[in-house]
Amino acid sequence: MIKKEVYRSLGLNDEEYKKILTILDREPTPTELAMFSVEWSEHCGYPRSRKLLKLLPKTGNYPVLIGEDSGGIIVDDIALIFKMESHNHPSQIEPKQGAATGVGGIIRDIFTAGARPIASLNSLRFGPLQDPYNHYLLRGVVDGIQFYGNCIGVPTVGGEIYFDENYSGNCVVNAMSIGIADKNKLARARATGYGNSIMYVGSSTGRDGIGGCSVLASKEFKEGEEKRPTVQIGDPFTEKCLIEATLEAIATGHIVGIKDMGAAGLTCSTTEMASAGDSGIEIELQLVPRREADMQPWEVMMSESQERMLVCVKKGKEEEVNNIFHKWDLNAVVIGSVTDDGIVRITDKGRVVAEVQAHSLTNAPIYNPLYKKPGYLAQLNKLNLKAVPEPEDYSDVLLKLLASPSIASKEWVYEQYDHMVQTNTMVLPGSDAAVLRLKGTDRAIAATTDCNSRYCFLDPYRGAQIAVAEASRNLVCSGAAPAAVTDCLNFGNPEKPDRFWQFKNCVEGIADACTFFNIPVVSGNVSFYNESPKGAIYPTPTIGMIGIIENTRRICTQYFKDENDVIVLLGTCKEELGASEYLKNIHNLVKGVPPALDLKSEMSVQRAASEAIRNGLVKSAHDCSDGGLAVAIAECCISGDSVIGAKISLKDRIRADALLFGESQSRVVLSCSKDSVSLVEAIAKKHGAVFAVIGNTGGTSLRIDIRGKSVIDRDCATLQECWKNSLKEALL
């Protein structure tokens, strides 16, 4: 008789346990109970989010591929496979290994699809650096990413880092990986063909990470709980060998299916491969390579030891596949075979320890959680601008914003990542988007991650739409046509109605914006229960977006290139200060509503910028986002190899602080030569984008006038020093 405490401690509720009894028509064995608990957990089975996720569009301008564990698009003969995944809870507990295994896990999802990983990005969010634990987390997470990513030889080319109190106690670590493959040589994560062999490949199985996904990823953090044993340990060297061996094995054509043993290890890989292939799988646990003695069958099934994969191999080809893995000194053992009864049958010394229909495990119950708009929002959304005084010195505000860790240069971080290996990185970290060439073609891809979670907190629907719009704008500024999205949805406890309301609105926002822009969501991940005793994190739907650049000669970067170029602003500056970095940083206010987003204006601005760049008229293009126009222009001056000043004259009749630091959407700062201005203007007009010449590049300082009155005048060297060193100094 299984006691309540047992299944509850595994994360199953009474209803779910009853359901298991009905499915099996008997009591589950301990191994079966463990298998149900992980397959039905939010991390694997998406019981609370699955229904809403169906809203996300699956078609776009390029043919879409949706695999079992990742997705992508096809551009001519090349498949671009990518996905983003969270590793928040492990990183909060053990930042180095948490982040390292996050990188390792997402990369396995890419190469098990048959694609060679060509780039990684990371979206990271921590509490303020004044708290030494957040300090430790940032250092640890960066160390984990460099330790793993550098070793496996996949460049870490971009991402974002934000700091805010709401992430104290529950940091966010989202890792994204991009791979490329011949579209005809992709692999699936399924087991088919009666009698084909099931092979275990990679590291041995230990007790590490048991319950990682059901216990760690599917619960909130409570004070004083010891969860360190549920974090796995990464071995990037083995992963590197696995990448090479796996791609070599897939190229033989003998692999029917292959799947990473990620969350819930053998349980997920066996049941999900059987379920995806509409087949059954039989394995014998004694054949599983182990690094610890006396492991119970359920422990072997639940272990999250890293760098392991399950492979379905054509019968008779086992030895050939074996030889490839052995060449790389990797374990490769046949542990079972494919059956046709739809059952996952696990034996231990021949004794059956689990016997369950694969579909019953993978069809987790679907819940419709209650949702309710949080009561506090009405008050927070009210912003009385009259009560917000204009600053005395705008230059000082600009310096403060440039030095705020969320805006400041992330050089200290990205210099620790090998961002050049594989020799494809054409735009190094520090511009709006990373750009990687596709060798052997004229094409390049651009990639970015984006989410302003303060926007999402104050208006989840609009905030999520803005995340999509901004990611897309970033890609356009690099010269790319936005092509596809992977999303990583980080939220609080979905069983609490106000949290689920945030989730619902964010998913709808992403769905509507992506549908409007015709950008498919090809893969993604949901991370719930991001809560500390202080409450939930801000809703953080991170958008990872990929774009295509048809001609590598038309790549654009954000920094000014020459003196005496003309600076152009596409888009309109409105009196919008709600949810801004300025309000938060200078006035310590998280209030108001995020800036308005009109999808049509956004499209006009993006189309105009895109065409001007494609026609070779634009020397630099930068998206206007956190910190507003003044920060965007300052970044154009100081983020390149050489510093170039600017003289700006603005005329808009709105509050000066709103004009300088407001975060109105759908704006892009361009620079072009004097000869090109009229051509750029004509293109803007054609697309209906608001166009204004706002100044010239040149000199060594940044000067901004509003209607003839000087409001900002600072030496670029000062701005640069402040922007470049602030994060480094905060970490001393």
Add this chain to the structure above:
Amino acid sequence: MKFGVIVFPGSNCEQDCFYVIKDVLKQPVEYIWHKEMVLNGFDCIILPGGFSYGDYLRTGAVARFSPIMKAIVEFADKGGIVIGICNGFQILLETGLLPGAMLRNKNLHFICRHEYVKTENVKNPFTNLCKQNQVLKIPIAHNEGNYYIDEAGLRDLEKKGQIIFRYCDIDGDVEGGGNPNGAVANIAGIINKTGNVLGMMPHPERSSEPELGSEDGLCIFKSIITWIRCR
């Protein structure tokens, strides 16, 4: 004229080197698996960068015991051209083909960025197409590039012209603060006494095409080709 690129488990720059030789320079090149025992018909051997065996022990300390290393030592002893880049340099130090050792970078972090190096010796197989004191922009990417050698060893290197590259600023000033990792005497690359083995921390294969922001690394590969052709 044939290049060989050694592949250790954990190498991760072998494809980049291969690409430059084959696709940029249009020269014959083959991968050589580390378990091979013989080298036949090669004119230049490249030990690429990466993390051989994960570098879980001292960098390069395990790779030096790979079966192929014996053949590489013999090849070098007979005057064969060998270039070790980054982890390849570390392996050459562990093997004893080059003097000195690598310490962790002085800031204790991995560093990846473009650096400038000054070419101090141009009478050798690796830099004969460079101008004396030419400044090259070549990226580094390493954790352990802080080259160490004792004073007597350093004097010896200097006397025999074995220091090929020193970190410097954009104008070639070695005192200009351009020493990213704390290396003794700003050393970025050295050759052996007979001049046929080069170890360097910067990655010339990452700066061999205009798309990547610098073509300065190409002159190293071109120098090797010229040297072998004229031999």
